[in-house]
Amino acid sequence: MRAAVLIITYLASIPHSFAGDRPFGIVCEAGRWQGYSVTLDQTTGEMQSEEDAVGFSETMYKFHEDGKKVEVTNALGSAEHSIVRNYPNFRTVAYHYGQDYVVDTVFDDGFVVEKYTRTLLRPTSYTFRKKCTPLR
Numbered sequence: 001m002r003a004a005v006l007i008i009t010y011l012a013s014i015p016h017s018f019a020g021d022r023p024f025g026i027v028c029e030a031g032r033w034q035g036y037s038v039t040l041d042q043t044t045g046e047m048q049s050e051e052d053a054v055g056f057s058e059t060m061y062k063f064h065e066d067g068k069k070v071e072v073t074n075a076l077g078s079a080e081h082s083i084v085r086n087y088p089n090f091r092t093v094a095y096h097y098g099q100d101y102v103v104d105t106v107f108d109d110g111f112v113v114e115k116y117t118r119t120l121l122r123p124t125s126y127t128f129r130k131k132c133t134p135l136r
Helices: 002-013
Strands: 025-028 031-040 047-056 059-063 069-074 077-086 090-097 100-107 111-118 124-131 133-135
Antiparallel strands (some): 025 059, 059 069, 069 077, 111 124
16 A cells, blocks of 8 residues: 555656647747846846837747657757656746747747846846647
């Protein structure tokens, strides 16, 4: 009995992989992503937050069946990245894009939240979201 409980507990702790009716990909049409930016004012040391938007080219997330990798394709090309979190209704992908550190949270219903930090002139963190189309 104790062994059965341990096995069930272990199986429940394993992140869910590609299964059931989960989409095998998400396509985000080219266009505007809504969000906000948070910037550190280096003169005053205060954080400034404001609504923001960005235009992205069409972006596609194609998930590997093993649940560990995703291929991200946009106007700049295609690259394979690791899925760092794989939950029943979303996946989180983290990668470097140039000097930016990017974290994309891709929900099975098509919502995508992209977060990245840029430090060109002053440290700024961006968070954008878009409703995209799941591919099944």
